[in-house]
Amino acid sequence: MAERNAVVELNDISITFPGVKALDSVGFRLFPGEVHSLMGENGAGKSTLIKVLTGVYSPDTGVITVDGERVAFSGPAESQAAGISTVYQEVNLLANLTVAENIMLGREPHRFGVVDWRATRKRAAELLSDLHLDIDPSSLLGDHSLAVQQLVAIARATNVQAKVLILDEPTSSLDADEVAELFRVIRSLKESGVAILFVSHFLDQVYEISDRITVLRNGKLIGEYLTGDLLRIDLVQKMIGKELAVLDDIQSRVQEEQSGATADVPFVSAIGLGRKGAIEPVDLDVYEGEVVGIAGLLGSGRTELARILSGVDRPDSGEIQVEGRGRRFRTPRAALSSRIAYSSENRRAEGIVAELSVRDNLALALQADRGWFRRIPRKRLDELTQSYIETLQIRPANPDILVGNLSGGNQQKVLLARWLAIAPRLLILDEPTRGIDVGAKAEIQKLVANLAENGMSVVFISAELEEVLRLSNRVAIMRDRRMVADLPNRDLTVDDILGVIAEGAGGDESDAPTAERIPS
Structure with a gap:
């Protein structure tokens, strides 16, 4: 040139x-x-x-x-x-x-x-x-x-x-x-x-x-x-500044866990869960210690499903069960009471508060969970903040810096720390790695794998199909605001998922593949 x-x-x-x-x-x-x-x-x-x-x-x-x-x-x-x-x-x-x-x-x-x-x-x-x-x-x-x-x-x-x-x-x-x-x-x-x-x-x-x-x-x-x-x-x-072998390590660990869920009862079940104009009725089980990936094109209903599961939006059909018992989530706080936390894809508008410090952002969910009249002791909050800064490698390692001054990857880590602080049993992550670099992406993926290994359930939504396959024990595939398949991640490929998404597009819905579920 x-x-x-x-x-x-x-x-x-x-x-x-x-x-x-x-x-x-x-x-x-x-x-x-x-x-x-x-x-x-x-x-x-x-x-x-x-x-x-x-x-x-x-x-x-x-x-x-x-x-x-x-x-x-x-x-x-x-x-x-x-x-x-x-x-x-x-x-x-x-x-x-x-x-x-x-x-x-x-x-x-x-x-x-x-x-x-x-x-x-x-x-x-x-x-x-x-x-x-x-x-x-x-x-x-x-x-x-x-x-x-x-x-x-x-x-x-x-x-x-x-x-x-x-x-x-x-x-x-x-x-x-x-x-x-x-x-x-x-x-x-x-x-x-x-x-x-x-x-x-x-x-x-x-x-x-x-x-x-x-x-x-x-x-x-x-x-x-x-x-x-x-x-x-x-x-x-x-x-x-180093070879990126960590992603291969993550996928190997997930593949070792492909035996599926061991619990008899799912931690969370969506049964005929739907919302008019947003998503057709969906059936979905999430077991303890399982990562369920949600794949689909933009507008397929991925985010709409996440918002209903977490109480952000109310369904008008079906129900949610937590450990076999019916629950009605009218607000995100109601979902939090069942230890279900949701991290929105819109990090700036629905996640971080740019004008607050790392410490204050991290404390928001925990303080809401405790109630605003039971303030978190400052010493406890400092210890908690420092622990997550070190564990998630938030940079710069300054609890007083405004979150709005951090890079996108570090903002995402602060948001994850906020939800982890309340010890959720189900963490719903909507595009947690969008707009962040390769290194920070690898760290977040590794964190998700570690959380699942320690018994946390995770619903993981990403437009990057390779990322969904790398992390998920099971993949639910959305198309045209309905779930068209629920497949165990046994040698699934990106082409497999794209084939399911494309099959029947513009044609008869009877051509859509039958959803396969992991038996309880």
């Missing part, structure tokens, strides 16, 4: 926060017409580097150049003025406004001192057309899927004649077809000469779309590589 002048270059960038050196003499460069992936574990410095590039943080040392000229951004507005735009994992748009209003917000053309709405819609339509997107500018943004909202956010970013487009985990909530459409838009922008910084934890996607890869570890630059020159196993080893 012929070298060109970099549109953006960072040299010797360092930045330190209290107790943490987030970046240590890091160099980074972006070339026009190229997709460049920034890789590293959570806490490696990726987010900090992006915030330096977008003017959120000012580096302690180092030089930033744009088109060969030295710059010093005092805020995001100056970075945007220099042609650097960002689309974040959580779409930062206004669902109650139209597509055109979102694209042009703050940059609307005016006529006679008021917004020219006709010109606004016309300009938005032009930007969408440039990206070959068939989206009605007058439609309400909230009426569109998350994938379309991501594309609208990209259209908005191009409205400032972006030289650099930063895409931070843009595919974490998209299905395969939506990813393909996003990649089509990325390639179109690349052909027009835009430099694209792509951040993702999906290695297949990184290798499909990227021309160049930069790896960070512990705030330091490990290297910059042409994608075609870097084997995947080498990339993983550079990211974590």
Whole structure:
């Protein structure tokens, strides 16, 4: 690949926060017409580097150049003025406004001192057309899927004649077809000469779309590589600093436990459990010490099942039994009284409280379980917090740091610690490893395997089928908001699961496979 002048270059960038050196003499460069992936574990410095590039943080040392000229951004507005735009994992748009209003917000053309709405819609339509997107500018943004909202956010970013487009985990909530459409838009922008910084934890996607890869570890630059020159196993080893044998160890341990449940009575049974408009009636047993994986495409009913099992949503058919006795969960607290805990897929909105410390986040479920008038003694809380920080390797190991300042992987560990503190008997994990790096993912998977070995029941939901198979004793497969199979994980493959998901799609439901259950 012929070298060109970099549109953006960072040299010797360092930045330190209290107790943490987030970046240590890091160099980074972006070339026009190229997709460049920034890789590293959570806490490696990726987010900090992006915030330096977008003017959120000012580096302690180092030089930033744009088109060969030295710059010093005092805020995001100056970075945007220099042609650097960002689309974040959580779409930062206004669902109650139209597509055109979102694209042009703050940059609307005016006529006679008021917004020219006709010109606004016309300009938005032009930007969408440039990206070959068939989206009605007058439609309400909230009426569109998350994938379309991501594309609208990209259209908005191009409205400032972006030289650099930063895409931070843009595919974490998209299905395969939506990813393909996003990649089509990325390639179109690349052909027009835009430099694209792509951040993702999906290695297949990184290798499909990227021309160049930069790896960070512990705030330091490990290297910059042409994608075609870097084997995947080498990339993983550079990211974590060691060979990743732990995942194979986890799968071996699970396979050794494939004899199935030994209890006569399931710990939890869902019998005809359903909710109109959310999920068709489901039968599911979960035994003590068993990991039940829930597999299916986005929208198949995985999360809806988890929310009903944990009392977040109320069913309108069927029942839940705990150790053979019928229970009615009207609230998550009622489920907690039966030692059933749920960790939501929406970590930011329904999980962590970003403005509270690690200690306070960890204490929330335990304090709610005890009752708010029986405060946890501070000494006991400090001991508990320190224990989970050490056990789960939460970094930085500071109980007073705000959780919002932690990396995604460490936020997930704090959330897991919160639920483990109440000693649940069934832990329902919805996408616990989404958006986190390979190393943190391995640690969480190892934790799940350890919990099951020690008698905890786990319902594990993930869009990554390899991960479901690695951890699960049994796999329940969802399609079109109904359970179509319940299979023991004996030599199951990803192709087996995909075959079940695809079978009968668009055809007669009588073609769906019969659910197989592990006998009690």
